[in-house]
Amino acid sequence: MAEPAAQTAFAEEALTHLDTLYRGALRLTHDPDQAQDLVQEAYLRALRYQHSYQAGTNMKAWLFAIMRNLFWDRFKGVRKEDVSLDDVGEFVLYDKLRDEGARPESDVLDKIAASEVVAAVDTLPPLHREVVLLVDVEGFSYKDAAETLGVPIGTVMSRLHRARQQLQKSLYDYAVESGIVRPSGMRQVPQQ
């Protein structure tokens, strides 16, 4: 076991990444209590294995890897529902909006509430969701994401691409349902 002072310093540094871990756990479990359990267990494990952390390397990535590995250990059944996103095809919200004349396409995004974006992220299959969390939300490089997830960089890229297409499809469906865009003619509804 490390000296108390060293342990405290390690814990303090580890806790600077708490928001990242908590957000990740929340998006993976969809449940604040389970997220807290998962994060707490991850921190205890990190403390126990702190000798395996190499100082100067990416502690955030190391901690996230511990947390997500615990998640997959605990929720093995989830893996089964991890459908491939290949079925989505090359669906791109941008193309859809452009083809149907909603311009500028980017303005549509301004009308989508944050809660809807989170909901769209939550509906991604977990293996795709975690790539979006790492790269888009937490700003990981492809290399760090690949190491955290234990997959090749090419897998990170393909999952990310698929995930973004699926996100765009979800957001498009939402935009149509809520009247932000109209499916035929696709004119933007003027703002009140």
Added chain:
Amino acid sequence: MRCEECSDKLDRFVDRELSDTEALQVQLHLEGCPECMDHYDFESHLKRLVKHSCECDKAPEAFREKLRQILS
């Protein structure tokens, strides 16, 4: 650079994963191609939107305190 190649590299450009040389080539293409620029604006806007939307969640203060106790 053709639009197709630009489109292939757009993810990596948005994620700042291209080499300096490749990024410059994409940048030059974007400056001369309004369509690809539009697409780039959209993809980077979407990335920011996902980030900001998900970042709203932060660990509760009581939980942070509890962990601090447990870990010290």
